[in-house]
Amino acid sequence: MGSLKEPPRLPGGSFAAWSRDRLATARRGAAECGDVWQLEPGVYVAATAGACEDVLHRARDFRKASSPLFPPLRPSGGAPTAEERARAHTARMRGLRPQAVVARTGEIAAGTARFAEQLPTGRDVEILPLVRHALAEVGVRYLFSEDAPALLPFAARLFLARELLARPSRWVWPPWIPTPARRFRTRQQVAFTDALRPVVRRRLAPGPLGDDLLGQMLRPSPHHGLLPEQAVLDTLPGITVATFEAPSRAAGWILLHLARYPEAADRVAAEAALLPADPAATTGEHLESLRYTRALVHEVLRLHPPSWLLTRQAQRRTELAGCTVDAGSTVLVCPYTAHRDAREHPDPDRFRPERWLDDAGSSAKPGAFLSFGTGPHGCEGAALAMEMLTLLTAQTARRHRLSEPPGPEAAYRVTTFVGLATDGLRLRAASRPSAVPHAPG
Numbered sequence: 457m458g459s460l461k462e463p464p465r466l467p468g469g470s471f472a473a474w475s476r477d478r479l480a481t482a483r484r485g486a487a488e489c490g491d492v493w494q495l496e497p498g499v500y501v502a503a504t505a506g507a508c509e510d511v512l513h514r515a516r517d518f519r520k521a522s523s524p525l526f527p528p529l530r531p532s533g534g535a536p537t538a539e540e541r542a543r544a545h546t547a548r549m550r551g552l553r554p555q556a557v558v559a560r561t562g563e564i565a566a567g568t569a570r571f572a573e574q575l576p577t578g579r580d581v582e583i584l585p586l587v588r589h590a591l592a593e594v595g596v597r598y599l600f601s602e603d604a605p606a607l608l609p610f611a612a613r614l615f616l617a618r619e620l621l622a623r624p625s626r627w628v629w630p631p632w633i634p635t636p637a638r639r640f641r642t643r644q645q646v647a648f649t650d651a652l653r654p655v656v657r658r659r660l661a662p663g664p665l666g667d668d669l670l671g672q673m674l675r676p677s678p679h680h681g682l683l684p685e686q687a688v689l690d691t692l693p694g695i696t697v698a699t700f701e702a703p704s705r706a707a708g709w710i711l712l713h714l715a716r717y718p719e720a721a722d723r724v725a726a727e728a729a730l731l732p733a734d735p736a737a738t739t740g741e742h743l744e745s746l747r748y749t750r751a752l753v754h755e756v757l758r759l760h761p762p763s764w765l766l767t768r769q770a771q772r773r774t775e776l777a778g779c780t781v782d783a784g785s786t787v788l789v790c791p792y793t794a795h796r797d798a799r800e801h802p803d804p805d806r807f808r809p810e811r812w813l814d815d816a817g818s819s820a821k822p823g824a825f826l827s828f829g830t831g832p833h834g835c836e837g838a839a840l841a842m843e844m845l846t847l848l849t850a851q852t853a854r855r856h857r858l859s860e861p862p863g864p865e866a867a868y869r870v871t872t873f874v875g876l877a878t879d880g881l882r883l884r885a886a887s888r889p890s891a892v893p894h895a896p897g
């Protein structure tokens with residue numbers, strides 16, 4: 457390691473340039489410096505697929521910050537131990553693994569269909585609040601089934617708390633300072649937990665635990681027995697927001713692409729015409745048949761990964777892509793630039809869903825795809841997110857043609873702080889003439 461160099465600095469790539477336009481600076485860094493570059497002393501960007509994957513897989517060398525969005529509400533304020541975290545992860549994954557998600561396709565399809573049915577037509581509408589509301593209903597129902605309506609208002613306020621916390625601020629306050637946003641977050645977390653506790657206790661009393669994610673978490677594991685009640689309560693605020701936050705950001709980009717690429721939208725609509733008329737009758741096989749729709753979702757997530765920058769801390773002085781990284785430095789992993797590398801995806805800036813299909817219509821050999829991260833901290837909800845987004849896309853294209861508002865004014869602003877999003881996105885829906893009649897269920 458003695459002969460290794462520091463990662464190159466981007467000429468003119470000051471922190472000010474980064475603050476002005478993070479996406480453009482990230483792209484320039486990748487183009488001019490390669491795998492890893494230096495934003496400022498002690499802050500590096502892993503820009504290409506190999507470097508990103510290396511950081512995400514080497515979780516001991518590059519640690520994910522242990523400051524969760526909703527820290528445990530324990531009287532001691534202590535963080536859960538590694539073993540407690542692992543047990544909670546295992547319990548969540550019982551409800552989030554692909555087979556568990558596919559088993560609930562009908563319910564998810566019914567929820568996403570409501571978005572398409574209720575989308576106003578003939579006028580420009582701000583679409584993100586509508587899609588967020590619809591996906592929150594789907595996500596919260598996925599977690600809590602018939603207890604979802606009582607918890608949904610609390611979930612919406614947890615989301616608001618998350619937004620307030622993520623707003624860019626001039627100061628980085630030490631974590632122990634109770635800023636107004638942090639106090640708001642704690643109040644909402646306490647309110648959510650107080651509403652959830654009686655649900656957990658009722659389910660644990662003799663009777664059915666439920667087949668939803670909460671029910672899966674409450675089942676004893678053969679090795680560890682029951683997950684303690686506090687661990688269940690600690691883990692669920694974050695998961696609740698996760699079920700609809702990044703998915704609704706992704707949905708904004710997807711709906712924008714349906715508006716911009718009418719031929720692609722027609723192709724999705726043709727696939728969706730084969731879905732049953734009653735969305736609740738949708739099965740895993742129907743979902744399987746939505747090949748082009750899934751490819752389109754992948755392609756939008758490739759071009760616009762909602763979590764476009766992931767943060768890690770180097771635990772020791774180590775090597776990354778032939779450079780040294782000092783202990784304690786921050787490494788920003790950038791799926792956005794990794795996905796726009798021509799060696800991974802030819803003609804990388806072009807929207808081409810077909811790149812995810814081979815000629816026979818089955819999955820092609822994929823290039824790098826890091827929208828859900830990878831390694832030990834990879835996304836737990838990837839299967840759920842892909843299913844929600846595939847169904848929402850198919851059902852929306854089946855019912856509507858979307859367009860951007862006419863005129864010179866941009867239909868949205870790209871924001872990069874809470875994630876990569878289409879802030880303020882306005883779209884117009886028109887009923888697709890071929891939308892009725894539906895195929896028989």
Ligand code: HEM
Pocket residue numbers: 512520552695698699700702703706761762763766767826827828829830832833834835836837838840841
């Ligand atoms: C399009 C939608 C989504 C995207 C783009 C997305 C993206 C990601 C990414 C990139 C990570 C890795 C973060 C890192 O390495 O620092 C992650 C982690 C995670 N995601 Fe997602 N996610 C989505 C939906 C969901 C859903 C629906 C859920 C839950 C039900 C979920 C739950 C989680 C959890 C719990 C983690 C943390 C895993 C860990 O730290 O061990 N995500 N997600």
